[in-house]
Amino acid sequence: MVAVFNKELLSWYLITLKLRETVESGVAATPSSVKSIEFPDQPQHVQKQQQEPSESLQIVVRNDNENDEEGLKSPESEWVISIKEKLEQAWQDDVAGSWTNLCIYRIPHYLREGDDKAYCPQIVSLGPYHHGKRRLRQMDRHKWRSLQHILKRNNQDIKLYLDAIKELEERARGCYEGSITLSSNEFVEMMVLDGCFILELFQGAAGGFKHLGYSRNDPIFAMRGSMHSIQRDMIMLENQLPLFILDRLLGLQLGEPNQTGLVAKLALQFFDPLMPTDEPLTKSGRNRLESSIGYRKTFDPLSEQDGLHCLEVFRRSLLRRGPQPEPRVWIKRWSHGNRVVDKRRQQLIHCVTELREAGVKFKKRKTDRFWDIKFSNGILEIPRLLIHDGTKSLFLNLIALEQCHLDCSNDITSYVVFMDNLINSSEDVGYLHYCGIIEHWLGSDAEVADLFNRLCQEVVYDINDSYLSRLSAEVNRYYNHKWNAWRASLRHNYFSNPWAIISFFAAVILLLLTFAQSFYGIYSYYYPSH
Template sequence: MVAVFNKELLSWYLITLKLRETVESAVPKSPTGSAQLLEFPEQPQQDLQKQQQAPSDYLQIVINEDGENCEEETKLTDSEWVISIKEKLEQARQDDAAGSWAKLCIYRVPHYLREGDDKAYVPQIVSLGPYHHGKRRLRQMDRHKWRSLHHVLKRTNKEIKLFLDSIRELEERARSCYEGSISLSSNEFVEMMVLDGCFVLELFRGAAEGFKQLGYARNDPIFAMRGSMHSIQRDMIMLENQLPLFILDRLLGLQSDDPDQKGLVAKLALGFFDPLMPTDEPLTKSEKSKLESSLGHATTFDPLADQGGVHCLDVFRLSLLRTGPKTVPRIWIKRWSHSNRVADKRRTQLIHCVTELREAGVKFKRRKTDRFWDIKFKNGVLWIPRLLIHDGTRSLFLNLIAFEQCHLDCSNNITSYVVFMDNLINSPEDVAYLHYCGIIEHWLGSDAEVADLFNRLCQEVVFDINDSYLSRLSQDVNRYYNHRWNTWRASLKHKYFGNPWAIISLIAAVVLLLLTATQTFYGVYAYYSPAS
């Protein structure tokens, strides 16, 4: 075997090798089977020897007996190695300086969350923003985006340059909302923001005012409340498919000659995403007033107020929580007594499943409220609001959970609720009983699908029980569960008071036992105290 040195001769050497194989193809191989030394012209060979003597970096190429390259190895001197590390550190410094973490609000879903559920986070019809921009399967919607922009310009009688210049003023702020560097140029990024933003606003306004009033045909394939709209809504609520809310505010303000208006986009977004709501509990006026008086403040969500929403998914989340549950102080850290041993051993579990709680005497009842997260426990009764589950619920909850996992400035209330329901539901029987109680209403194929949905939602979620707004309630339920008398009473009621025949049998058995005891007593009494 022979080693050829000198990087500069590499190209020349490979060409020579090819020519040698062509010219000397008839020359037999060495009988020893060892690698042959490749000859070089005299001057290159001398240069090669000089390079071998020089203590510089080199590229080693090993040629086997067939004249093929079988190994390459690049070695750098210590000084060049240190220089390469310094270059990487400099790049890291630049990345850290360029990263505006404080403004970040539109995240890429972490890999540990999306494993097995990638479809729930990736849009299938329409892309918004830079993360999925330009993907081949999503390009079909681009022509409809351009149609929406054409309608906006025609209806408002404004020039496109006005929109482009206005959004360019917000370009740096908009870029800082996204995670990582955006490869799009300035013009491409501004064009994308204007095109996607106007498309979103046309959908919002069409759902509120009617697409016909905006100038679209009744049978329009996109701008009509029909078949594909549900899939579009599901794509537009995904975390990776968001546009900054201030971009949408600016675009809508330009259309209405009020560039600084705020809040109207949030109101339109809530109307557009209303079909995705996980509850549709109808409440009478008296029930609403009773609910408000019990809380001592209004329960409605005002999207026109400054709620701090950063994008449509965040606005939707705030509307779900409304006046939002408050996180209770940490109560799970203290030492647990013997009566709380179960909760202490299962730190990742908030509560037991429905079947186990029923065996301990816990009752389940539907609570009349339009806030699906507002769960109460009192006197052995777990009051749970109605939850509506449809084919978009999985994607909705997964993206809400992903946002709470990534965004530092929001609570984990949706995650707490989903983890709680996941603990309650372990089997189709648990779902069936909650459905019987009116707590769960679903449009899926079977109760098993609902159970599987909840059991998969929080598989890789990082969750702290101490920060859950349901931790105190879970403590009360577990304390009730661990009280043995409650279990005995529930078992007695289940076995002997489940139906009228069981009750009659129990009464007959008690009467028979009393009669037998009476007869025995008088028999014994007569034996020891015979009549005179």
């Protein structure tokens, strides 16, 4: 009995030492480590008593593990994990070449404030940005009608179109800014449906909708008044489809899948009514345009390599009617390529009223290139510009394209800023209208002045990178020459009408006679006749 009692004391003593070592060292003891402290000749009741502390020890160890897991799941750890996930997504977005195809942009918020209607379609949505909007769904049934007409007319299966666009899906997605939430099937369906609708409008405007099998009373596929609103929606930057998608769809219809260039020609004819000139592109004009394709390859609106979408093709056609604007190489010697644009220096030229007071004359230049402005011998020649209800939206979307797309020049922006500088009031608009330079269908001259004053309100623009910089410098030198202002004042005060001219010459003759009389009076006084 004594021996057993001593063994029990020895067991409890060893267990106590083990527990003490575990607590002090902070190392969790396992059940196996406790069970290893036992004697072979121990009674069962002693072994049972020995197991109880080991089980309590297991509970303590399990609680420590749970605390560790809670520490790993703390709010700070979740925050770090979320940051790492965002960095991983940023790295994926920044993979080399991920922006290569980008050409269809969302309008920046600083541009669209106050003019949201000029950038958002009102009748028809094309592409993913406005896809599925409730107020634009009414046009979907007409899109399906156009697709049905195409398949029936060409005796084709829809799978042919779906498979062809499926091959281009990844490239097409890369043309749009930001992530597109549509699934693969939804995206391909949208491209086919919207693309075929566009092509039906293009071909109908070129050869007649009746030829395509539509009724003359068709609510959409007929040359009705609503066609102008559809054209205005289709030229918006956020409402574009990649040109290679349209080329592939038209090629499938014609049996030439690899054809290019024809869609661009059809687009120019379809959007010709939106041209900001009152001289429409006639058949002979189109022939001259197509025959002069080789003039400057980098400025060719019909180039299969450079065409991005219909808005970009339309912009090139605006600038392509004739020679390219004067190159700006001369100004590069005085500027820095990476210079930050200064918003305080966007004044190219004085307004019409001030220039007239300095002797500058205004004259309408006979050309359909509205941007082609000339200045010589105090005469500023500006081509005629036609302003209608769609001009504001057109210019705003062209400016937005030049602001967003790196490979675009700023020629349209340069022209609009130049005209904004010229026009400060309704009087300036009235005088340009009197000269035949501005023709508008708006309510008043004040509305035209307000239009130009708002077009470039938030535009970031470098005056040193404008094709009109040299011309503006020449006009400003003429303006600053005092003799020109004096001569203009003389002309305005004394030669403005026939009666003023007669009065002026009568005053000069009277002055000469008075001078002669005084001379002879003085002469006869000093040299009296004998």
